[in-house]
Ligand SMILES: Nc1ncnc2c1ncn2[C@@H]1O[C@H](COP(=O)(O)OP(=O)(O)O)[C@@H](O)[C@H]1O
């Protein structure tokens with residue numbers, strides 16, 4: 001039985017539709033990340049699952065039961081908010097107690113739950129402090145603790161790390177992952193940060209302008225992007241995109257030409273406008289004499305320690321190549337490169353959909 | 358630098374001078390003069406009797422007089438009546454007008470009108486409403502089949518009549534301050550409570566009220582200081598009567614000074630009232646500071 005199911009779920013604010021029919025299946029215990037740029041409808045979708053926003057159309061089920069019209073408190077979910085949403089006048093302990101109040105547990109059970117959660121999250125020392133007396137990372141953990149004490153069936157997270165500095169973000173991200181392994185509770189997690197998505201998710205849901213672009217494991221969305229949007233959104237630095245045309249079994253672009261790899265035979269038609277996608281790491285430096293070598297001007301070199309990023313110009317095209325640091329060259333030099341044919345992606349330029357399948 | 362700083366110091370004095378002059382002429386000098394008077398026997402009705410120094414005897418007279426104590430008690434009684442109702446009504450209305458419902462911004466604006474009317478006018482308006490026989494209130498009461506109420510002519514009702522007018526005028530003040538505080542509260546904890554399933558009552562008493570408390574305490578102190586000085590409405594409606602049933606401190610002072618022309622006694626009573634107000638204001642600032650510390 002799946003923990004959460006969305007069937008063609010729609011959200012409208014007045015006449016404006018912001019979520020256009022989302023379909024999604026979340027299994028028991030799965031860690032699912034909604035990923036997409038700001039404004040694409042992630043928070044709205046999450047808030048519909050929480051019950052903080054009405055569903056304008058479609059069907060939303062939790063634990064096999066349709067909950068479109070079920071009050072938030074009866075959905076068995078707990079939410080961790082972007083700004084933590086702690087009660088500012090209550091101590092950490094009181095915050096957790098207040099979340100437990102509706103469950104009407106006896107005092108011993110309340111204390112046990114709070115102490116257990118505090119131990120897991122390392123909040124023991126902080127129980128008598130109020131939110132203003134805590135750092136950002138500590139508030140974040142209190143917010144998680146307040147959600148955990150209720151032992152919900154589903155955790156909802158809305159950009160929980162966005163208010164933390166880079167170092168803390170890595171640490172808390174790791175803690176969230178560990179916590180999920182330990183508790184095994186279903187998680188629906190919203191972020192615009194692909195690193196969070198890739199590291200935490202069992203399943204990534206990539207959203208764009210209120211539509212789901214692709215659903216898959218982190219590996220699937222990285223290695224088999226279904227659209228140019230997913231291809232450029234996932235991976236850092238972004239995948240290079242070259243607009244080309246299919247001409248006589250070759251991919252021809254202005255000042256750039258390569259044979260059509262065999263695996264695309266029959267999937268493209270003569271004269272079709274296609275977009276070649278190639279990750280920076282799949283662009284190699286080669287000798288000038290080797291077959292398929294293209295001449296490229298190095299415009300900028302970024303040294304990153306282990307590797308270096310080269311901003312290249314090939315004819316009218318700008319490409320980024322990621323090379324081992326010892327292969328980097330000074331800006332202004334001319335080098336020769338070749339694309340790893342086995343690793344290129346091909347998209348239909350008009351629809352933006354993949355041609356790899 | 359030093360030169361400029363010195364010059365700036367002198368310029369700042371020049372800018373302050375007009376304000377200080379006004380403050381001196383309208384507040385400090387009268388206050389000092391009242392202080393001087395409070396130690397003299399000064400009877401305007403006996404113009405040619407010298408204004409001799411009488412020590413603390415004016416203070417002794419008022420502190421020992423049952424009339425003064427009665428006025429003091431009446432003042433605090435009226436304060437308790439108006440403040441408690443204003444607090445409950447003000448918070449209640451604030452909770453309603455801060456809901457995201459159509460018409461609420463307009464309602465908020467309209468509800469603030471009483472506060473902007475001069476208290477004398479408020480007194481006159483309520484005089485029309487309370488007027489025995491001809492008043493609108495009694496007209497409506499008889500229309501509905503009730504007996505008419507001797508609003509301002511009975512010792513049982515007069516203080517309530519005053520209180521109602523004051524409540525009508527100043528509940529909006531409490532409402533406005535509370536509404537502003539309510540709107541500054543972060544909405545997210547309320548959503549968290551909604552998901553966790555906390556009851557509305559729990560959310561109000563344990564999330565909203567504690568966060569409003571500093572503002573409510575401030576509003577109540579401001580109202581208390583004002584209520585202590587209440588004068589205009591009473592002057593228009595009852596002039597302290599019937600009998601002495603609505604004689605508050607300010608009416609007592611007025612009567613001593615301008616009815617009996619006993620300036621020295623009136624001044625002494627003013628000083629006692631000043632001391633009480635200073636105590637209230639000090640407590641008010643103390644409570645402000647305590648909020649800032651926590
Ligand atoms: N209460 C609202 N009224 C109208 N439009 C809204 C409201 N909330 C969000 N939106 C719109 O819905 C879209 C999606 O918003 P949101 O779900 O917050 O995006 P995300 O979380 O992915 O950044 C945005 O274009 C936003 O402007």
Ligand SMILES: [Mg+2]
Pocket residue numbers: 039042043044159
């Ligand atoms: Mg968002």
